Amino acid sequence: MRTLIEAIDQRVLLTDGSLARQLRGAQLNVARDLNGVEDCLELLNLTRAQLVRESHRAYLRAGADVIRTNSLQASPLSLARWDLADQAFYLNYAAAELACEAVDSVPGRGRRRFVLGVVRDQGWDAAPAELEAAVAVQVEGLLAGGVDGVAIDMVPGTGRAPAFLRGARRAKQKLKALAPVFLQRGHQGVEFSEHALGLADGLIRSRHGGAEAKTGKRDWLKAALEEEVNLIGGGDSPAATAKLDRALRAISDDGWRPFTGWRRPAVVDEVTPPSSSLHLDPAMAEVA
Template sequence: MRTVKEALNQRVLLADGSVSRLLDNADTDMKRDFYGMDKVLSVLNVTRPDLVREAHLAYLLAGADVVRTNSLTASPLTLKQYGLQDEAFVLNHLAAENAAKAVDSVPGEGRRRFVLGVIRDDGWNATPAEIEAAVDVQVQGLLSGGADAIVLDCLAGIGRIQPVLTAARRARASVNSEAPIYLQEGREVTDFSRHVQEQADGIIRYRPGDPAKGKQLAEWIREEACNLIGGGDLPGKTQQLDSVLRDLAEDGLRPVQSWVREEGPVDRFEPASSWSHFPDGHEAEREIKAAKALEKAV
């Protein structure tokens, strides 16, 4: 796949697992790495970029197609309680940059992997204007740092999605980017209005991954048109899910969306060579690298 939009439209991709969990369990110093405050994990984008990149790398080597930025606590509205709101742009820029560097460090062998810049509604007690200003800063930072797409993880029907979308679109235009902006919906039905959906570039239908529930994954793919599967809690789960998705795929790579099957042969859309993980005979190397990356990150 040459673009993330094509990939999410045609295939079911595997996301990374919990980067936050790896960072939470990493060997860090509260005073040095978190400025003496509670664990605001986005601060590590500045103080410990090595840890952030290693966490992303562990999931990439385990088979993830996309990594999500370490930006869940990087909204100016969230950072304000720590007096760090003025650092929001830098924290988001580096969140994307660290993820992009991790992607670039993995041998591609013709395969594209992607960085999703994530903005999550944290239940902010703020006016629409304040929300717009905060999201504008985040999106500009994520796109300037190298995110391939923006993902808005917001609930519908609570009055915040419109200012979030408006700000995201404005910020994208201000940095002259063509990166797609996605709404994310989970297992529960998310009732985004048609007006809201038309302002986004697509919907990410996300489902949590569990390698022990392959049958359920198959149902989600077949009946719910999900296009992104979570990579589990740790890289070991991601590696297992990589195998599960390959087993479910028509060509041993990633399952295709139903409309692709209806159009004709899978390789009409993409040759198998663009999904090769590592060259033949390098599985052992892959496992060793993944284990080392995980050992460093945890």
């Protein structure tokens, strides 16, 4: 599986956990590191690059297959309230570059890990043309920074998805990029329209590996597979991600990741499963 779109179509992948929680847990100087803007952790992509990179590395060593960029509030529409809209491209480019550098620096032991650029609808009061233009800037930065794919994370049924996807496709066309653009939604609720799905390269059905995962039970994972989930969130910390990595490998056919329901082969070839526990952070040793 050399591409993200192949991997996410065939296996239930594990993402990193909460990056914001990791970053807020560090000693930050709001004036120096965040330019006095406490709520904009995306500025750390420029001011504390090593901190962001190491946070990604911790999740990779814990077993994550997919690392998500530090870009949730890096839209020009969000940054405008801090007079930072003109920094949108650079913040997204840096977010992608740092995540890619982290992936390149942590051995995968025979498995490829991926960087997923994240664009989230924050409910801005903006016309479709404004949404499209803002998404185009953000996605252009993520693609230029080297992401393997982009996730448009939004609630179905709002009618805003086409504008987001048009903006993303505009950026892809400008850069002649091949990375896929996914629509992302939770595992339950309203579906996206056929028109919106037709503008996307694929659909991510995600489920957060949070409170349910802390129980230690595997039933919720099996239920997630029945719901055709193809992306499991890594919880709130690298420790939670490591536990989810082990749980997913334990219920897979080949000791790696469960197959998606529509891609499970009749016969599973024996493979040597890549063990994320071979390269855990020292802090992960107790939960390995």
